[in-house]
Each structure stands twice: as structure tokens, then as C-alpha cells.
Amino acid sequence: MQLNKPFSLLWKALSSLLFAMLILTLVGTAKAFAFQEGTVDFDQYSGEVVDESTNKPLVFATLTVEGTNISTITNTEGNFLLKVPKNSNSTNVIVSFLGYRTQSVPLSELEPEKNKISLAVSVTQLSEININAPRDAMALVKETMAKRDENYFGDPTLMTAFYRETIKRRRRNVSLAEAVVNIYKTPYSSNRDDAVELYKARKSTDYSKLDTVALKLQGGPYNTLYVDVMKYPEYLFANESISNYKFSFDRSIRVNDALIYVIKFAQHENIMDPLYQGELYIDVEKRTLTSAIFSLNITDRDKAAQLFVRRKPAKVDVWPTEVAYRVNYREKDGKWYYGYSSVSMEFKVNWADKWFNSVYSMTAEMAITDWEKNNSGDLPKNRERIKKSIIMGDEAIGFTDADFWGEYNIIEPEKSIESAIRKIQRQLRRDERSSD
Structure with missing residues (x-):
């Protein structure tokens, strides 16, 4: 398969950082363990x-x-x-x-x-839009990317983040993993990658709902961290590939009295390799990206499968049907920083000896819940960092302690997730009793 140079760079970046992995079902059942935490005020x-x-x-x-x-x-x-x-x-x-x-x-x-x-909805005056609208959408995007060092955090920062990943078979939750992590965020002007340290994690998995394969997400928090396109622009708009996109003005909104333009982008019709399409939310006056929502344009399912599927059984065909991303930035004292991101993927699994496909969806999200300046600028030692190949579901244990998270802010679980945790726990207890 021949790829053009810009896409080859994207392919290399994504295939090493963001993909799903199919492996055979593990023998036995998952075990749950309790964690004990002290009283927090x-x-x-x-x-x-x-x-x-x-x-x-x-x-x-x-x-x-x-x-x-x-x-x-x-x-x-x-x-x-x-x-x-x-x-x-x-x-x-x-x-x-x-x-x-x-x-x-x-x-x-x-x-x-x-x-x-x-x-309440913030209303934007049309006259204001007509007066201040830039003429060239791509030029606005390039200027925004060029002002990264000026508009985003310039100091090393230690962030506390909550990370969650969910795997569903059709609409049923079958695997849940959550973690509190420390992110050593390097300045946006720096070429050094951010480092992630796992503080604590928990999981619950019901393998009985996974057919005869277990679908696992490799990369853990890094899957969401690299959606920070202002820190890692090469994964979306590399200098070599930005010309593969067309940009256009869509609409405008107001956020905290700031005028935000929504820029739509999509790959040119003559580009056949799977790139991206979506929306960029740009503060026109300050030239800052405040949010981005985009998805992979799956024009060729085989090429898309090569991006995301690392390993699978021989008689199984796996391909993504949807891959979507979101990143939100927050502002503090005139500087912007990474606040939240998510990755959602849907896969079809086709068995050679079965009439019907299985549909799996995987969602990973991470939210910054606190941060402070990292005055020393030091990063954790390599042995203390989690690896980019981490499978969070294999590292985490225990959903049994209600006070597990102590004072840490988390994203409130959806009702379906809370229900899934209870169902999975009941299933695991039944399996344990039957094996005794």
C-alpha cells in the first residue's frame, strides 16, 4: 500500500499511539478488591x-x-x-x-x-459578525496555531486528572476502568512530550458479555492526552498535511463575552486516505482554539482498520465504523490550558462462521480536575511513568469501595454505567460462588 508523505506521518503517529486491540478471552473471571482510604475533609x-x-x-x-x-x-x-x-x-x-x-x-x-x-443561550449580533469576520478560514486556523506559544501555558504544570474508559457490546456495558492520574504537562512551546503517572485505578469487567473475544483499548490516558491538538498539532494539522483540508466559516457564538467563530474543515475530495472532518471553535480576537470536535473520515475501511486494530484472531474481520474526538480548553489569567478530551470508537467484528456481526463501542475520556505550577519542571523517572502501551483494564482492580476516590473530583457516572457496575459485580459474585 502506497501512502502520500503527509498521511504517512499521520499513520505512523496514530498507529503507535491510538488503536484498539483484539485478543482472545481471558480464562476465568475478574476479581474485585477493596481499597481503604482515610477520612477526607x-x-x-x-x-x-x-x-x-x-x-x-x-x-x-x-x-x-x-x-x-x-x-x-x-x-x-x-x-x-x-x-x-x-x-x-x-x-x-x-x-x-x-x-x-x-x-x-x-x-x-x-x-x-x-x-x-x-x-441561558448567548446571542450574537449579526452586524458584529459581518464587520469583524476574517476573510480566509484557513489563514485564521494557521494564525491560531502559530500563536500557540503566546496564548497557552508557558510553564511546566502538574495536573490531576480523572480518566474513564468504557467498552460496550451493542448497548451493554461490559468493561469499565477509571483512574486518577498525574499529568506532567510540559510548556506548549516545548517539544518534550507530556508524562503520565498512574495514582490509582479501578475496574469491573464482565467477560460473559464479550462473546469469545475480549476487546481492549491500548494506550489508556495517552489516547485522550494526544487529542490536545494545540500541544500535538502533528496528529491533526501537520505542516505537511494541512493543505489536504478545506476550511470554511460556519457560524459564530459568544462565550464569556468573547466572539467565537466556528470553522468547519474536511479533507479535499481528491484525497482518498482517511483524514478528519469537524469543527474548530476559535476566539477571533485572541486567536485561540477553545474547543475542537472532529472525526475520522472512514473512506476506506481496510486502511482505517490498519490504523486502529493491532492484533486479532485469524478468522475475525474487524474494522472501525466511527472514530470521534473532542477537546476543550480552559482559560486562567489570560492563558489557556487543556481541560477535557474524549475519544469514541465503534467497531464491527465479523466472524467467518457466523451470520451476524457484533458491534462494540469504546469510549475514553479525561478531565483535568486540579493543577498547579510544576516549579522544578522535572518529569517523573521512566520507571514511574505509565507506558504508552498500557491497557488500563489490566492494571486496575476493584470497584467495591464506595470511598475509593476520597476527595478527588471525578466525572459523575451515567446511570447506565452505575447500573452496569452493579450487574457486573453480581455476575462476578455468581461466578465466584459457582467455582467454589
């Missing part, structure tokens, strides 16, 4: 963030404790869980969502549970 608040007019949940809305770097994000049902240290001097929570007016909510007005925060 914090206040906990949960609830939902919704659209003020429609009452629909706002997915991936950000909640930040004012004056701190503590934050969390709403899940796919608009629910949130926020933990605030009792010794914090903060009095407000800042709630923001793309295209909506940011709201400041006093902590004193929040209840421990069932809070409902409504955000």
Missing part, C-alpha cells in the same frame, strides 16, 4: 446543568471553583459531582458552556444533592 455537591429554555441537559459543561484550579465537567446526561475542600476560601462556582452565558453560583446556595443550574 471536603464538601460534596451534585446536580445537573440544563438549558434555561428547553430544560435539556448540557453535556460537557465545566464547573470551576472560583479562585482555584479545582474543576469538574458534566457527563452525557448533564449531571455533575463536585468536591470542594472545607478549608477553601472560595465562595462561588463558575459554570460555563460553549454558546451560553457563564454563571456564577454561590456555594452557600448549593445543596449536597439535586442542584439544578440553568444557563
